[in-house]
Amino acid sequence: MSDNIQDGQQSYSEDSIKVLEGLEAVRKRPAMYIGDVGERGLHHLIQEVVDNSIDEALAGYCRNIMITLHADGSCSVADDGRGIPVGPHPVKKISTLEVVMCTLHAGGKFDKNTYKVSGGLHGVGVSCVNALSSDMTVTVEREGKMYQQLYKMGVPQGPVTEIGTSKRTGTKVQFWPDASIFKTVEFRWDKVSDRLRELAFLNPDITITLADERDGQKEDFAFRGGLVDFVRYVDAATTALMKPVLMQGVHTSESGIETVVDICFEYNSNYSETLLSYVNNINTAEGGTHVSGFRSALTRTLNAYAGANNLVKKDVNLTGEDFREGLTAIVSVKVAEPQFEGQTKTKLGNGDVEGIVRSIVNEELAKALDANPTTAKRIIEKATLAAEARLAAKKSREMVRRKSALESATLPGKLADCSLRSPEDTEVYLVEGDSAGGSAKQGRDRRFQAILPLKGKILNVHKARLSKILENEEVRTIFTAIGVGFGDDFDIAKCRYGKIILMADADVDGSHIRTLLLTLFYDYMPDLIHAGRLYIAQPPLFKIKKGRQEYYAYNESERDEIITRIRREKAERKAARSGQAVEEVEEIIEEGATADGIVISRFKGLGEMNPEQLWATTMNPETRTLLQVTIENAAEATHVFDTLMGEKVEPRREFIERNAQYVRNLDV
Ligand code: 28F
Numbered sequence: 127m128s129d130n131i132q133d134g135q136q137s138y139s140e141d142s143i144k145v146l147e148g149l150e151a152v153r154k155r156p157a158m159y160i161g162d163v164g165e166r167g168l169h170h171l172i173q174e175v176v177d178n179s180i181d182e183a184l185a186g187y188c189r190n191i192m193i194t195l196h197a198d199g200s201c202s203v204a205d206d207g208r209g210i211p212v213g214p215h216p217v218k219k220i221s222t223l224e225v226v227m228c229t230l231h232a233g234g235k236f237d238k239n240t241y242k243v244s245g246g247l248h249g250v251g252v253s254c255v256n257a258l259s260s261d262m263t264v265t266v267e268r269e270g271k272m273y274q275q276l277y278k279m280g281v282p283q284g285p286v287t288e289i290g291t292s293k294r295t296g297t298k299v300q301f302w303p304d305a306s307i308f309k310t311v312e313f314r315w316d317k318v319s320d321r322l323r324e325l326a327f328l329n330p331d332i333t334i335t336l337a338d339e340r341d342g343q344k345e346d347f348a349f350r351g352g353l354v355d356f357v358r359y360v361d362a363a364t365t366a367l368m369k370p371v372l373m374q375g376v377h378t379s380e381s382g383i384e385t386v387v388d389i390c391f392e393y394n395s396n397y398s399e400t401l402l403s404y405v406n407n408i409n410t411a412e413g414g415t416h417v418s419g420f421r422s423a424l425t426r427t428l429n430a431y432a433g434a435n436n437l438v439k440k441d442v443n444l445t446g447e448d449f450r451e452g453l454t455a456i457v458s459v460k461v462a463e464p465q466f467e468g469q470t471k472t473k474l475g476n477g478d479v480e481g482i483v484r485s486i487v488n489e490e491l492a493k494a495l496d497a498n499p500t501t502a503k504r505i506i507e508k509a510t511l512a513a514e515a516r517l518a519a520k521k522s523r524e525m526v527r528r529k530s531a532l533e534s535a536t537l538p539g540k541l542a543d544c545s546l547r548s549p550e551d552t553e554v555y556l557v558e559g560d561s562a563g564g565s566a567k568q569g570r571d572r573r574f575q576a577i578l579p580l581k582g583k584i585l586n587v588h589k590a591r592l593s594k595i596l597e598n599e600e601v602r603t604i605f606t607a608i609g610v611g612f613g614d615d616f617d618i619a620k621c622r623y624g625k626i627i628l629m630a631d632a633d634v635d636g637s638h639i640r641t642l643l644l645t646l647f648y649d650y651m652p653d654l655i656h657a658g659r660l661y662i663a664q665p666p667l668f669k670i671k672k673g674r675q676e677y678y679a680y681n682e683s684e685r686d687e688i689i690t691r692i693r694r695e696k697a698e699r700k701a702a703r704s705g706q707a708v709e710e711v712e713e714i715i716e717e718g719a720t721a722d723g724i725v726i727s728r729f730k731g732l733g734e735m736n737p738e739q740l741w742a743t744t745m746n747p748e749t750r751t752l753l754q755v756t757i758e759n760a761a762e763a764t765h766v767f768d769t770l771m772g773e774k775v776e777p778r779r780e781f782i783e784r785n786a787q788y789v790r791n792l793d794v
Pocket of ligand 1: 175176178203204207209210211222226297299
């Protein structure tokens with residue numbers, strides 16, 4: 127840059143250079159800004175734009191948000207808020223709209239009374255979306271006019287222009303994700319709708335509409351019951367023991383900063399706990415101060431109520447664990463400056479939030495219990511039963527401990543352990559059935575691969591009480607082999623393997639067993655999933671044989687690709703010999719396809735493969751594909767597990783019918 131620029135201009139051009147550098151940085155290292163450039167990152171773009179609309183709604187100015195997945199691959203988000211201001215920015219002099227759309231981390235504070243609520247984990251702003259879009263259009267309606275600006279890769283293609291008049295107000299952003307940046311640019315209805323449903327539960331005054339112009343699908347998300355509707359949705363497949371209890375409060379600090387607390391819970395006839403927590407609309411998988419505040423207040427207030435109303439025997443002491451049995455709760459807080467901690471940065475660290483949540487719950491819950499003595503009594507009865515079961519479980523747990531101590535901490539006899547000891551290097555396969563287990567034992571690399579064959583049906587832990595679960599042979603074997611303790615004893619540091627790989631047949635039975643195993647991990651070892659250590663093996667579905675050559679295909683399209691390739695190679699060889707054109711020969715081969723010596727067989731189960739085949743296709747790290755189990759959307763995962771594993775038959779049948787084409791590849 128030259129030195130002899132006038133003052134005012136200098137700051138302007140420096141600013142605009144900074145803007146370009148900022149956007150360049152986003153395009154160079156997109157993963158740093160949006161997590162990754164796969165499907166998750168792609169969908170994150172929609173999230174960023176929707177976050178802005180949600181903020182405008184939380185500020186009290188917007189009620190409707192419309193998201194459209196267009197047939198040309200773009201996505202548009204429109205709200206009926208005030209519309210982003212278009213006049214000159216007080217500092218930067220150019221249009222505020224351009225500043226918001228093109229400057230990293232602009233639009234943080236809307237004004238000094240509100241704060242940016244949505245987002246936070248990535249919360250990088252709409253300018254990132256702009257930088258990562260080959261094209262983007264923003265349209266603003268405000269003060270009777272309609273304005274527009276167009277961008278390519280984040281760079282304005284002209285000034286903000288008045289393009290007409292309007293009686294409404296609002297902001298609309300349409301963007302075309304850049305195919306040179308993302309591995310895929312195809313938006314998925316399921317992914318988008320799951321998140322929008324969650325946002326609609328958490329923000330009950332907003333109506334969110336999703337339309338997919340590719341197939342005409344359309345859905346409205348509006349839950350005026352808010353968290354009450356959310357709890358009912360999560361628990362749809364189980365029997366509730368009561369009406370949901372709703373607790374809400376706002377705490378204002380001396381400096382006027384507000385912390386908003388919304389909590390809803392109910393008890394159901396299950397034995398596991400489902401707690402979903404959110405900070406500024408973001409799921410906090412690792413919990414944090416808001417969750418601990420809720421837990422301690424729940425225990426304290428329920429115990430105080432039980433004592434004051436003579437609902438417990440003198441010698442019974444109800445613990446936090448007892449109040450967790452069959453609990454479904456949503457904890458949602460809105461915090462001005464959230465600090466995220468933990469392995470995956472999904473744990474709220476703000477210390478003051480714990481006390482704020484605790485006192486709001488103490489007060490609101492006490493009121494709710496006094497107003498609903500029947501509900502209160504039911505909760506205490508349920509917790510008392512849990513306490514009795516806990517004592518029984520403790521006995522059997524001690525038995526397990528003593529037993530394992532006796533056997534000098536022996537590993538299960540069925541486990542074929544590996545010789546390496548450090549978890550970073552090792553993996554364990556949980557294999558359905560003895561015969562597949564046998565093949566796996568012979569086929570594995572015994573230095574780093576351990577095999578645990580599982581027999582018979584796995585217990586549905588979702589429907590069983592703790593003591594029952596601990597009595598189950600297979601469950602105990604799994605826990606002992608993996609090395610992590612159970613319940614309060616769980617410690618991920620004790621995990622004996624780096625990867626835990628579920629291997630089951632690709633048929634209906636295999637899928638059922640996989641779901642049961644996933645349930646066990648989801649309910650009792652979620653930290654292993656959060657740490658990215660749970661995987662699903664992908665055995666091939668087809669074998670294609672041509673002469674002595676064998677190929678494996680993992681799905682139908684791969685199978686067809688392989689067949690085409692074999693035929694093409696054959697045609698090429700023949701064409702080279704005869705001097706004919708490849709296409710000509712290929713056609714002839716295609717016509718006589720049934721007699722061309724290609725034999726296709728479908729693998730019905732793992733047991734059909736010999737050890738060498740199993741190694742080559744499913745276990746060799748060089749050639750296998752593993753599906754990593756992730757919890758993309760905790761609310762949806764819980765809903766799915768509850769539906770698949772809960773006691774109500776109707777919702778389960780409905781779910782399976784609705785998702786028949788997906789169930790085989792259920793990703794959580
Ligand atoms: C489709 C995405 O981005 N909606 C938005 C507003 C409204 C205001 C605003 C946004 C002003 C100074 C930044 C309007 N009037 N939807 C959206 N709606 N941003 S984003 O202000 C941005 C700030 O710096 C708005 C009065 N105040 C705020």
